[in-house]
Amino acid sequence: MRIILALLAVLGWLVGSHPAAAAPVQRVEKVTAVVTAADSMPPLVQKRMQQSVQAIAGQLIDGQTVASVEASCQQKEQLIHEVFDKVLVGYTVSQVTIHPAAETKVEVLLLPWSDVITRVDVDVQVEGMPPRMESLVRRDLAEVDTVFRDALTGLPTAATDWTNGVLKHHLNDYLASHLPEFRGDFEIDPESEAKVKLVVYPKLPVVRTVDLSMRSDTVPNVTLLARREVMQDKVDDLVGVPVEFIKRHQRELSQQFAQELDQLSDFRSYHMKTTVSMDVAERLHVMSRSDTSRYRLRLTGWLDIGRKDKNGHEDDESLLFRFHAGTMLSQQDELFFLVDLMPQDMDWGWAAGYDRRLSSRTHAQLRYDLHERRFVIAASQQLAPRWLLRYEYRFFDKNGEAALCYKMHDFLGLEYLVDRHQNWFRLIGNF
Incomplete structure (x- = not known):
């Protein structure tokens, strides 16, 4: 009996002292950041700031034990405060709070330096396009104001330079979706009522020349020569326009040219109906066929x-x-x-x-x-x-x-x- 008790005592000591029996150590597996400001903050700017804070905090915290983070929480908060405060323009870091856990949350509160932007006016300029093409470009850019309002409204006026990268990236995404045949550059006048000058210009390849043919099966083709100069002036609007832009708007442009030709007095008197087709390339071919049903x-x-x-x-x-x-x-x-x-x-x-x-x-x-x-x-x-x-x-x-x-x-x-x-x-x- 004594021998059995002695063996149990030794076994208990061995089990209690073995590392596998120790309580598991909890480590930080993920770091998320939440950045807020005393006043409103533009969503795009907030997203970029949260990415920056998350990167800084991840270097300090990710993979460490929760216990060690808790023990050095104040020190790490101070370090994040100092590092992030140095890269900011237009804001001052007011407070940093770390919530240690397997998914650690880092909260940062900012204070703006100066007045914030309350209104954004966007002036869009289209380079090198005749009025017909400019109207199509502006229609494709109808919602481009939101790009700048989302990034600037509520932003301190001193922080506009810091947001240029965010704005450029967001603008390029908008153009890729709505106007992929053009590039855009902008300038910002940082005031409470900010003014943005946006300039869009075409990408290559563009139309170099336009060859026009006018035909009819119901009236002599020689009668169309009197209107060839008028039609040539219209299709010359396509010179200098990106090839892909014309392809995307080909149906609408063809209808415009046909309707404008049919509105001429002699075409109306003959009850002419025109169809226009295009072979779109750098050397663009336009064929108009005008016929009367009467x-x-x-x-x-x-x-x-x-x-x-x-x-x-x-x-x-x-x-x-x-x-x-x-x-x-x-x-x-x-x-x-x-x-x-x-x-x-x-x-x-x-x-x-x-x-x-x-x-x-x-x-x-x-x-x-x-x-x-x-x-x-x-x-x-x-x-x-x-x-x-x-x-x-x-x-x-x-x-x-x-x-x-x-x-x-x-x-x-x-x-x-x-x-x-x-x-x-x-x-x-x-x-």
Whole structure:
């Protein structure tokens, strides 16, 4: 019995003296900082100050035992007070309080040096942009005032220089979200009613040149030349503008240009409707297409190559100009009048007719030749955007003519024609 009691006593002493039996040591695992001021403090400035205090306190406290922090709390508070007070401008550290725990909280109370900013007025200047583009830039910057109000309202006037870094970072974030194609610089007049001058300017690449094309399928293209200078002045607003900015506003700009062109007096009289498309790059291409739903006015000319007359000689009427004037009775029905001029022998021809659109690609036509006093029937089929197949039969010479036309571009086409006597080529100009 004595031996058992002795063994238990020795075991108890060993267990009590073993390090594993000691109470666990609590250490500081996280440090958070809360910075407040006697008056209001801008949230952005408060966030940066809290990050600074947290960094200072973390170096002193993080990883230490809670007990050691409690023992040296006053010393550490004084050290944080002195270090943070030296880096501050516009504020004085009034009090530092440490609350030791696994998640230690450090509270700092500040006093402002001087008057605080109560109002912020922002003057935005846009460099190098014409009025049309400047209005779009200013619209994208509509809420930029909040960037400066959030950072300056409630801040001591003496502390504005210290906040430049915060403001620059916050402004860059705002521009990246709202106006990524521009950069911004600012100056601050630190008064109770602070004045901020913000200047935004474009980033590269910008548009260097603008190539303009104006087309119509329902009026002669030559009639658009009278308005080319007007349209050129409008699209020249795009020169010097960032390429990506135009891409972002491409749809709106296209609508603006189209609407302004359609408001011109001659365009209104013809009930013109314009669409504008852009190929946006440093060399920017603008294409405007203006058409009327009420009229069909066309001026064409053609030159036949390899066509023979009845005697097998070159046809004297190989060159012809035709003016087509039509009015739309509906979206599918057109009444028209044709005037033909053969300048080689100064002969004229006239015809009146009716055109019916059977589908989006198919047309049927009946016209009466007033010179030959006979009818002509015709039909056409659009095979592809640039390919057209057509046929017409003339009762006055009882001859049918089939043609396959390739549209080389908006002003020039090439046809291959076949009738019962011969085949030949025709160059067609659209004026």
